[in-house]
Amino acid sequence: MKICRRPGRRSVFHCFMKVPGKIKKIIGTRTYTENTVGKSGARVLCFDDMVLKIGAGEEEAVMMEWLSGRLPVPEILACEREEGASYLLMSKVKGDMLCAETYLCRPALLTELLAEGLKLLWSVDPSGCPCAHATNQKLKLAESRVENGLCDREGVRAPDRLLAWLKTHQPAERPVFTHGDCCLPNLFTDGKKITGFLDLGACGIADPYQDLALAYRSLRDNLRGKYGGIPQPGADPERLFKKLDIVPDRKRLRYYMLLDELL
Ligand SMILES: Nc1ncnc2c1ncn2[C@@H]1O[C@H](COP(=O)(O)OP(=O)(O)OP(=O)(O)O)[C@@H](O)[C@H]1O
Ligand SMILES: [Mg+2]
Known part of the structure; x- marks a missing residue:
């Protein structure tokens, strides 16, 4: 939660990284940019219309689901755990x-x-x-x-x-x-x-x-x-x-x- 409030440096990467099968199926080999604004230690990978957050706490997906229909929040596209890491694939918010x-x-x-x-x-x-x-x-x-x-x-x-x-x-x-x-x-x-x-x-x-x-x-x-x-x-x-x-x-x-x- 530490507060860096400026957009971080971005470069384009191809998606050959190791992610759970279900998520791999959705993202394929699409390119992404890595967002380094956040300071929580999570990795935030931005695709065209989706965002993959690696290392979000479990509470985040629970709250995202509960808030759906109550507030404008991203839609959960997949949420997986593998080898101790959490992977939250969500829609990209407009704006x-x-x-x-x-x-x-x-x-x-x-x-x-x-x-x-x-x-x-x-x-x-x-x-x-x-x-x-x-x-x-x-x-x-x-x-x-x-x-x-x-x-x-x-x-x-x-x-x-x-x-x-x-x-x-x-x-x-x-x-x-x-x-x-x-x-x-x-x-x-x-x-x-x-x-x-x-x-x-x-x-x-x-x-x-x-x-x-x-x-x-x-x-x-x-x-x-x-x-x-x-x-x-x-x-x-x-x-x-x-x-x-x-x-x-x-x-x-x-x-x-x-x-x-x-x-
Ligand atoms: N679903 C999304 N749609 C659009 N942009 C997103 C999305 N998720 C994350 N981002 C971008 O990535 C940034 C960092 O994401 P997030 O705030 O979830 O990371 P964090 O490391 O938990 O941040 P913090 O330091 O505030 O705890 C956001 O400020 C935003 O710019
Ligand atoms: Mg943040």
Whole structure:
């Protein structure tokens, strides 16, 4: 879930790699480009009209299936496990990431689309959602990452102290459906509406501030040019709150941003 927010380098490859038979049958020897935007460690191979994600967590396919018909999400074309690796073949979402240059240069439109995305997420009826306690799941994952020294390696200062603080300061939550990693590269648009939500492994029921915090931070940092885009000095990310008619609770924003530091 670490946040690189610029498109990665791409080259065209021919598909002779070793993949499960069922997936091989669908992709044949078609060419693909490898997308290196994500930082989860998964490989994302983009074909003309499909995407193969190798190394997605099991939750991602479960959530993709549950969300089908509830939100615009990719269609699962095949989902296989082989020799400990997971292979999720899905349809390619139309449009472009919200962090594409064309939207970064139009901050008012970008903010409107992001607000639209958040409203769509929160409008999902959460009953029956496969992950009912997303914040507890995140805290458990954070705990295991801290215990295994992964956060030290990623340069988080005093991760054990941060984890202890997060455990004792967990806010009371208003339960809504949340994306869990609601940053600009995980939302696609055609410039008029949200065409797809991606990277669904952290979805679940949590507080709306889970998504608001990461969406706001991603908007702010992208508009500052943190991920390589042209900085937009006149753009005010606070407009996101206005668009949503929310007076931001800064403590809550901070809690979910800090939790994400350990993930
Ligand atoms: N179904 C899809 N349709 C179109 N583009 C896709 C699709 N799946 C992935 N991508 C592209 O690949 C990028 C990385 O995919 P994804 O977010 O699933 O990877 P990740 O490594 O889990 O990312 P993160 O670092 O956010 O956890 C996306 O931002 C998007 O640009
Ligand atoms: Mg992503």
